[in-house]
Amino acid sequence: MKRLVSLIIGLLAICGLLAYSxxxxxxxxxxxxxxxLNLYNWGDYIDPNLLTKFQKETGYHVNVETFDSNxxxxxxxxxxxxxxxxxVPSEYMVAKMKRAHLLQxxxxxxxxxxxxxxxQFLNQSFDRGNRYSMPYFWGTLGIxxxxxxxxxxxxxxxxxxxxPKFRDxxxxxxxxxxxxxxxxxxxxQSMNTTDPQKLLAAExxxxxxxxxxxxxxxxxxxxxxxxxxxxxAVDWSGEAAEMLANNHHLHYVVPSEGxxxxxxxxxxxxxxxxxxxxxxxxxxMSKPANAxxxxxxxxxxxxxxxxxxxxxxxxxxxxxxxxxxxxxxxxQVYRDLSPAKVELYNDRYLEFKMHH
Amino acid sequence: MKQKLAxxxxxxxxxxxxxPIIFLIVYSFSQGETMTNYHGFTWRHYQTLFSDSxxxxxxxxxxxxxxxxxxxxxxxxxxxxxxINRTTKRVTRESLLTLNNVLMVSPDVIIGASxxxxxxxxxxxxxxxxxxxSHIAFEIPIVVLMVLPxxxxxxxxxxxxxxxxxxxxxxxxxxxxxxxxxxxxxxxFFMALTYSLDDFxxxxxxxxxxxxxxxxxxxxxxxxxINLEINALSGVMFLxxxxxxxxxxxxQQASRKRKHRKREVAS
Numbered sequence: 001m002k003r004l005v006s007l008i009i010g011l012l013a014i015c016g017l018l019a020y021s022x023x024x025x026x027x028x029x030x031x032x033x034x035x036x037l038n039l040y041n042w043g044d045y046i047d048p049n050l051l052t053k054f055q056k057e058t059g060y061h062v063n064v065e066t067f068d069s070n071x072x073x074x075x076x077x078x079x080x081x082x083x084x085x086x087x088v089p090s091e092y093m094v095a096k097m098k099r100a101h102l103l104q105x106x107x108x109x110x111x112x113x114x115x116x117x118x119x120q121f122l123n124q125s126f127d128r129g130n131r132y133s134m135p136y137f138w139g140t141l142g143i144x145x146x147x148x149x150x151x152x153x154x155x156x157x158x159x160x161x162x163x164p165k166f167r168d169x170x171x172x173x174x175x176x177x178x179x180x181x182x183x184x185x186x187x188x189q190s191m192n193t194t195d196p197q198k199l200l201a202a203e204x205x206x207x208x209x210x211x212x213x214x215x216x217x218x219x220x221x222x223x224x225x226x227x228x229x230x231x232x233a234v235d236w237s238g239e240a241a242e243m244l245a246n247n248h249h250l251h252y253v254v255p256s257e258g259x260x261x262x263x264x265x266x267x268x269x270x271x272x273x274x275x276x277x278x279x280x281x282x283x284x285m286s287k288p289a290n291a292x293x294x295x296x297x298x299x300x301x302x303x304x305x306x307x308x309x310x311x312x313x314x315x316x317x318x319x320x321x322x323x324x325x326x327x328x329x330x331x332q333v334y335r336d337l338s339p340a341k342v343e344l345y346n347d348r349y350l351e352f353k354m355h356h
Numbered sequence: 357m358k359q360k361l362a363x364x365x366x367x368x369x370x371x372x373x374x375x376p377i378i379f380l381i382v383y384s385f386s387q388g389e390t391m392t393n394y395h396g397f398t399w400r401h402y403q404t405l406f407s408d409s410x411x412x413x414x415x416x417x418x419x420x421x422x423x424x425x426x427x428x429x430x431x432x433x434x435x436x437x438x439x440i441n442r443t444t445k446r447v448t449r450e451s452l453l454t455l456n457n458v459l460m461v462s463p464d465v466i467i468g469a470s471x472x473x474x475x476x477x478x479x480x481x482x483x484x485x486x487x488x489x490s491h492i493a494f495e496i497p498i499v500v501l502m503v504l505p506x507x508x509x510x511x512x513x514x515x516x517x518x519x520x521x522x523x524x525x526x527x528x529x530x531x532x533x534x535x536x537x538x539x540x541x542x543x544x545f546f547m548a549l550t551y552s553l554d555d556f557x558x559x560x561x562x563x564x565x566x567x568x569x570x571x572x573x574x575x576x577x578x579x580x581x582i583n584l585e586i587n588a589l590s591g592v593m594f595l596x597x598x599x600x601x602x603x604x605x606x607x608q609q610a611s612r613k614r615k616h617r618k619r620e621v622a623s
Contacts, residue, residue: 004538008427015424022416025409038566043576044583048408063566064410066576072560081476082564 037062037277040073040084042264047297054284060277077102077269085272086281091126091263094133095336103132104268110279113286113304121303124263124333133265134282137300139237140323140331141178141260143253144244149231157255158186161232166212169231173239174218176349177334177342178260179206182234185258185332192335196344203348207355216353225250236262237321241299244320252320254327261331263303377594384587401588408585411573415589417484418553418570425491426548432492433499433548434541438533440500441507453504459497464557467494472561482564490562491552498551499544506540507533 039046043066051062065084067073070093076082078100089097097103108114117135127133145155149169154160161170172179181191183202193199214230225233226246235243240252266285268278284290291307301321302308308316316322323331337345384402388395405411436456443449459467471490472482480486510533518532534541556571563572574586 004534004541011423011427015420015427018416018420018423022413022420025413025416036566043573048410065564065566065568066573068576076472076561076564079472079476081472081480081482 035060035277037274037281038083038085039064039281040077040082040087040269041066042088043068045088045264045298047294049297050285050290050294053290054281057284058277058280060274060280062281074100074102077271080271083271083273084269085274085278086266087269088136088264088266091124091265092334092336094265094267095126097267097269098127098132099336102270104270104272105131106134106268106282107279110283111286112283116286116288116291116304116306118303118305118308120328121263125335126263126333127265133267134286135303136264136266136285137238137295137298138261138263138303139300139321140254140262141182141234141236142240142255142320144225144233144235144240144250145253146225146228146231146247146249147251148228148249152251152253155232156253157257158182161212161234162186162209163212166232168212168214170209170212171214171221171224171230171233172216173221173233173235174216176346178236179216179234179352180345180349181260181332181334183209185255188257191258191260191332192337194337194341194344199344199348203352206352210352210355222246238300241321245299254320254323254331256324256327256330258330258332259327261328261333263333264300377590380587381591381594384584384591386584388584401584402592405585405588405592411585411589414568414570414573417567421484421487421491421569422549422552425488425552426495426545429492429495429548430499430541430545433496433544434503434537436496437500437503437507440504456497456500459494460501464494464555468558468561471558475562482562483567486562486564487559487567487569490558491555494555494558495548495551498547499541502544502547503537503540506537510536 037060039062041064045066046064051064055061067076070090073087073089074093074097077084077087077097094103111134121135121138122130143155143158143161145152150166154163154165177191180199180202183205184191184193184198187198187201187205189198189202215224217224219239221233221235222239222243224230225235225243228247228249233243237252237254240250244250244252266282272278285294286304288304288306288310291302291304292310295302295304295307295311296315299321302311308322383394385397385399386394387398387400440449440452440456443452468490471486471493475482475486514536515528515532518528523532554571556575559569560572560575563569570589577583577586
């Protein structure tokens with residue numbers, strides 16, 4: 001008994017020590033007091049040096065909290081009990097949050113960096129006139145190939161994937177919208193079509209791809225490609241950037257006939273409290289030098305035209321991640337479809353997976 | 357021959373269990389940025405880890421929540437086990453136990469989601485308090501399950517003997533029952549501790565307002581691929597737990613020796 005009591009006291013002492021040190025650590029990074037900004041972001045999706053720089057310039061400390069999927073973020077914000085000032089949803093989630101009245105409009109008169117953005121990445125279907133969102137990063141859907149097994153000229157277009165040469169060599173990302181979209185593009189259809197006939201035709205098309213498909217996988221696709229497990233993969237540019245960094249035999253192609261264009265965006269959720277900090281941060285992040293530094297750290301494509309100009313030539317002329325204007329013109333942004341239409345996509349995709 | 361095979365088997369199992377951890381730690385010293393190739397020795401990842409005050413604050417928070425919650429859960433759980441054991445009516449006891457077990461087997465995601473709804477309904481702000489409370493809540497059933505078997509083993513004649521010798525209820529508890537069930541209490545405490553340390557699902561729902569724990573942070577970073585700072589952190593945590601286990605062993609050895617000596621003096 002005596003031993004137990006002394007153990008309990010010892011543990012409480014350790015707890016006290018931990019509480020003290022955690023509060024010290026938080027103070028040393030300045031997270032107490034009123035001058036704060038609560039940012040709800042994807043994990044490791046901003047250069048930490050920028051946060052220090054922001055605090056030095058404006059005095060606002062940024063508390064970063066992280067999420068791992070759009071849906072998780074939506075749930076947390078929708079449920080309340082949190083005080084996020086800024087969040088970073090993908091484009092379809094912006095539309096969904098807007099419909100659920102979870103967003104506050106941007107006050108354009110307080111934004112100073114708006115002219116830095118490339119107009120072709122503004123005013124998209126998910127948020128006309130950018131009333132609620134400021135683009136953060138953008139990217140595409142494309143083909144990753146391994147030059148040990150495949151020549152560049154063999155995989156420049158979606159249709160090339162159907163070639164009998166690639167039997168059992170292709171990995172697909174497990175995403176209904178993207179894989180169905182790919183099949184629709186090869187048939188010169190919109191990636192947002194809701195015509196059941198066209199979707200059925202796309203499924204038929206995918207079924208013919210089945211002999212070439214080695215696997216339909218999720219995040220592991222990065223690992224498999226880095227380890228030369230498959231010759232070809234269909235995945236997003238953000239993932240591709242990581243694969244390329246791990247294996248220099250890999251290359252990324254955005255088919256010029258069309259593909260998906262996705263965005264991650266900064267938005268102000270209903271839970272926001274620190275408006276001065278929010279606009280200071282949005283203006284800070286849209287400054288070309290800062291946006292360029294962030295893009296260099298993350299490795300995704302920046303929608304900030306002036307920032308792109310500051311990036312090294314090897315990066316901004318990299319056609320893998322900054323495709324030519326002609327290709328960009330063919331890219332399509334996913335429209336937020338009604339649940340019934342999403343179901344339609346999922347059903348056709350599931351049929352294909354079962355067929356596979 | 358059979359013994360040798362058994363030994364080989366044992367060694368093999370340990371290798372399989374420890375290899376991933378060793379692998380992780382080895383790469384924390386790699387000069388590269390990812391775990392695909394080893395690029396020569398460096399302390400760099402440890403340096404970034406120890407200069408990342410946000411990460412260190414999260415580590416401190418995680419340990420604090422784990423220790424405090426398992427301490428409180430052990431207290432409540434032990435008391436609960438004592439009272440379940442004392443219930444003489446079989447139906448009541450069984451239904452209490454079943455209610456306890458339902459909490460054990462229900463998925464973390466459900467528990468987490470219901471806590472989130474519960475806290476926001478009561479307007480309790482999400483943060484340290486909400487995480488602590490929910491951890492205590494899901495640890496209590498574990499402690500109860502660890503303590504109860506020890507209580508069942510205890511023979512009632514021992515208690516009768518103590519009472520015959522004039523022990524008050526308080527003495528009975530502190531000098532007979534608690535010492536006897538203390539292995540169960542310790543086991544419950546350590547189980548609760550590990551549950552708290554690696555819980556993701558429940559914690560994810562109830563964190564907020566700048567407060568976060570390790571599992572939530574690491575999981576969110578996975579979108580960009582785990583960087584080697586996490587490896588360095590795993591290395592430090594592994595060393596920490598080794599020290600903890602070593603310390604526990606040392607304390608036990610010391611107390612055993614002390615008891616031994618006492619007995620010798622007595623005889």
